[in-house]
Amino acid sequence: EDQVTQSPEALRLQEGESSSLNCSYTVSGLRGLFWYRQDPGKGPEFLFTLYSAGEEKEKERLKATLTKKESFLHITAPKPEDSATYLCAVQSKGGYDKLIFGTGTRLQVFP
Amino acid sequence: GAVVSQHPSRVICKSGTSVKIECRSLDFQATTMFWYRQFPKQSLMLMATSNEGSKATYEQGVEKDKFLINHASLTLSTLTVTSAHPEDSSFYICSARGGGGPYNEQFFGPGTRLTVL
8 A cells, every 4th residue: 555654743953954855655656756845734745756766956945855765855944934745745656646645744933 | 028917915803803905916817817825935836727707617625615715707806704713814926827838837916914913
């Protein structure tokens, strides 16, 4: 069964304190791994798609990496506006378009 | 980027009534739309997948007769919660995907908060 586990569940950082969020997955043939950001009471906002091990993508203070078993979302020198829940999802080759989501990491960045 | 809208953003209804939620892709044609449900502090759970012009595919445990989905055009899908009960209160989010190939990201709407009294 396809599964996604995110850790930590919650993370509190001081502004400027870099850290990483983890997404571990088991899937029967990875079609893609997706990172989304979700603010309270809103829908997820697309951040990155990663397709194969070794792939990396960057956007401002965020960098996503992918191995055969997990993905990391690195946050460099975070700012308070980076506070949100970060969701990881996988799509398997046999699952058509279906996304399997993790439970997310709630990030709080304090000034 | 691709924009998906939902209407209404919030709805409060009495138990036993039906509620319709609209999902629109504003700047692209969505061959496939998805409906999710999210409980507080929990992740998104896929309810159903719909392709334009065909019947929706429901996930296991989701009642087809209770959650009616219609994908009448490439830019509009609707979810109707029939005979709503308090346990149906939740945050409903739609997403849309256009085309195939490697660019298969799903873009999400802002969500609809349903409260059933």
